[in-house]
Amino acid sequence: MGHPRHDLLQYSHEISRLYADGRTVSQIVDHLREEYNIQVSTRTIERRLKEWKQLNRKYEVIETDAMKDTLIMLFQIGVDDREILRVLREQGHRISLHGLATYRRRLGMRRRISREEFEAAKERLKIIIQEELDSGTMKGFGIRHVYTYLWNKGYFAARRRHDLQRTRGEYKAYGPNYVWSIDGHDKLAHWGFQIYASIDGYSRYITWIYVGISNRAAFSILRQFLDTLHSTNKQPRFIRSDKGSETIYLAAAHYALCRKHKENSQISDCYWYGTSTSNQRIEAWWSQLTKSLLFTWRDYFQTLSQHRLFIRDQRNRPDGVYGRPFMLYHFPSDDTVDYSIRPDSELLSQFLDRTTPWDIDEYLPSETLHWCQSTLDELGFSNIELKDIFPSGEHQHCEAYIQLRDCIQRHITSGIEPNLEETKPPTQEHGFHPDLDAIVDEIYDTTDIEEVNYSSNL
CATH class of the missing domain: 1.10.10 (Arc Repressor Mutant, subunit A)
Structure with a gap:
């Protein structure tokens, strides 16, 4: 007399899922025994999977x-x-x-490779790195930046697993979008490049970064914030910044949008002030950015200034949760709360409509930009890249700048058309939007905004 036939149909979905997840047939047998006290053989599971047309579908991939x-x-x-x-x-x-x-x-993405492949890849990597070092584009980068840089160039390399498991010190945080830390960075402002960014306090994910002509105009900071909310449809519970005039409209907009969710809330319920140096998250990221990338451009512009090649001065100037910022922000664990709220679409649209006439990404007026591009084409610098070097060892972009600068000076001196000019940073007086204007007055007059030391609160 054979073994009694078990009714496994009611468990078919679970068995198929376990199999698709990579469990062996023996592991599925153990699972049924431990969870449901069902005794079956491996041959029974194999037969049922075949009946359910799962056995041969295990390796199918619908590629997109x-x-x-x-x-x-x-x-x-x-x-x-x-x-x-x-x-x-x-x-x-x-x-x-x-x-x-x-x-x-x-796709060529391997976790492990043979010793022969490793040695061949290592030699190839030496050549690639030397070429990139000679071009000056990898100077100052750490191992993670180098790995990402080479990846973006199309080179895959296996990494030692323990290098990916290094952890940081303890840091108490609640979840994605609980607080965004915002601040400006002025290391390149002397040469006309102003930077502003926001970082999620939980994941260290950069929620937005702006490079342009204005990181100290309240209208510009507001527009950056509104564009981010519009593109992500997410608004943080708190924003943390230093108490500067450039954030006053952003604070007002954030407060107005938050009151759509909680009518009687106070500004301190959604906004924190504090000194720039105590804004731990964003300050740490500025330090990493400067060490890995910005210093190269700062050195370049300083060289131009030291040789009197720059046209003129510009007037405007430790702890954490474990994991990768991208995954922590976009794919947090099941027991982690995403604190984002959906910004009120009607009010957000009203705010955006008032900022639409100004192009946040414009650096030069279109007529001036077209003249500069045409002049570079005539000079033979149509499609130069940072890595392009003359036989003498000089970088082509430096020579292109010098020649363009001389052409601009001659053109301005001649007084002929077109009139070359820079885009002016945005300015905005009262009258931007009734809701925001009233809140701006309230914020200026209130003592309710809490000044916090970010590292001690989270």
Whole structure:
């Protein structure tokens, strides 16, 4: 007499899911025994999977461009296959763990390589790095930046796993979008490049960054904030900044939008002030950015200034949660709360409509920009890149700048058309929007905004 036939149909979905997740048949047998006290053989599970047409579907992958882009992006930042699988399934892609690994390897993204492949890749990498060092584009970068840089160039390299598991000191935070820290950066402001950015206090993810002609105009900071809310449809619970005049309209807009969710809220319920140096999250990121990238351009502009090649001065001037900022912000764990709120679409649209006439990305008026581009073309500098070097060793972009500067000076002296000029930073007096104007007056008069030391509150 044979073994009694178990009714496994009611468990078919769970068994199929376990199999698709990469569990072996023996592991599925153990799971049924431990969870449901069902005794079956491995042959029974194999037979049922075949009946349910799952056995031969284990390795099928429905490939799409979106899945490929997500896989490449997550592998690039060091996410393991199980986490990648979780994200892909949340996005609606049907794929098994084994299928994911097979697809990843087919794209050239390997977790392990043979010793022969490693030695060949190492020699190739030496050549590539030397070429990039000679071009001056990798100076000052740490190992993670170098890895990402080479990845963006199309070179895949296996990384030692323990290098991806280094942790930071303890830091108490509540979840994504609980607080955004905002501040400006002036290391390149002397040469006309002003920077402003926002960082999520929980994940260290950069929610926006602006490079342009105005990081100290309240109208500009407001527009950056509104554009971010419009593109993400997310608004943080708190914003943290130093108490400067450039954030007054942003604070008013954030407060007005928050009151759409909680009518009787106070400004201190959604906004924190404090000194710039105690704004721990954004200050730490500025330090990393300066050490890894900005110093190269600062040195370049200082060289131009020291040789009197710059046209003129510009008048305007430790702890954390574990994980990668991108994953912590966009794909937090199930027990982590996303504190974002949806900004009121009607009020947000009203604010955006008032800022629309100003192009936040414009650096030069269109007529001036066209004249400069045409002049560079005539000088033979149509498509130069930072890595382009003359046989003498001089960078071509430096020579292009010097020649363009001389042409601009001659053109201005001649007095002929067109009239070359810079884009003026935006200015805005009272009258921007009734709701914001009233709140701005309230903020200026109130003592209710809490001055906080960010590191002691989270």
